[in-house]
Amino acid sequence: MSDKHLSTQFDTELSAISTRVLEMGGLVEQQVAAAVEALGNFSEAMATQVLKTEERVNQIELEIDRELSGIIARRQPTARDLRLLIGVSKTIGNLERVGDEAARIARITHRLISNGTHGRLFPTTQMGSEATLANASLRRALDAFARLDVNLAMQVIKQDNEIDAEFDGLMRKLVTYMMEDPRTISASIDLVFVAKSLERVGDHAKNLAEQVIYIVKGADVRHTPPEGLESAVS
Numbered sequence: 030m031s032d033k034h035l036s037t038q039f040d041t042e043l044s045a046i047s048t049r050v051l052e053m054g055g056l057v058e059q060q061v062a063a064a065v066e067a068l069g070n071f072s073e074a075m076a077t078q079v080l081k082t083e084e085r086v087n088q089i090e091l092e093i094d095r096e097l098s099g100i101i102a103r104r105q106p107t108a109r110d111l112r113l114l115i116g117v118s119k120t121i122g123n124l125e126r127v128g129d130e131a132a133r134i135a136r137i138t139h140r141l142i143s144n145g146t147h148g149r150l151f152p153t154t155q156m157g158s159e160a161t162l163a164n165a166s167l168r169r170a171l172d173a174f175a176r177l178d179v180n181l182a183m184q185v186i187k188q189d190n191e192i193d194a195e196f197d198g199l200m201r202k203l204v205t206y207m208m209e210d211p212r213t214i215s216a217s218i219d220l221v222f223v224a225k226s227l228e229r230v231g232d233h234a235k236n237l238a239e240q241v242i243y244i245v246k247g248a249d250v251r252h253t254p255p256e257g258l259e260s261a262v263s
Contacts (some may be wrong), residue, residue, distance in 0.1 A: 040161035053089045054171040057127045064134040065160040086128040116244040122235040130226040159195040163230040171239035185238035188253045192231035199224045
């Protein structure tokens with residue numbers, strides 16, 4: 030078999046892997062949006078669907094892992110191809126953890142509905158800004174992966190502070206809400222965990238963006254401050 034044919038097969042396998050990652054990313058993005066909507070509408074059916082999607086996300090992660098192991102064993106890739114496979118492995122791990130956070134929000138929604146406490150809850154619409162920022166960051170990180178766009182990846186990293194600031198603001202509001210009405214403390218603590226899950230979605234989106242930079246540039250920017258990104262990837 031010619032080297033050119035082998036190279037073409039390898040490129041096809043890499044393309045297929047990237048497609049599976051984006052499929053997984055699309056499911057996870059939908060999962061987060063559905064989890065937030067389920068909480069906002071106190072929809073038990075939608076929360077249940079989020080948990081079912083989690084099973085599919087976990088299955089895709091396992092399938093991609095097996096495909097990665099097979100490619101590494103058969104092709105023994107080097108340089109950028111190996112970086113891509115390592116980056117994909119870390120990327121699907123982060124996507125799986127995003128799915129975990131969506132599932133956590135869905136389980137909290139089930140608990141709030143079951144306890145009958147949602148009528149006295151802190152207005153969940155006020156969590157919308159953090160949810161919007163987190164999901165937008167995830168979408169941009171997936172776009173950066175699809176295009177292997179370093180500039181877009183750096184935007185995701187730099188904008189992570191916005192999600193952190195929104196989380197801090199929500200914490201202050203929730204504390205005030207609990208102080209004004211102690212009956213809401215139990216349910217409001219659940220919402221603290223929801224806000225933390227959304228903040229972690231943003232963190233995982235940042236991690237995805239860092240993997241894009243690693244794949245393209247071979248630079249590990251995981252502990253690089255935003256103001257030092259340009260020099261780190263140049």
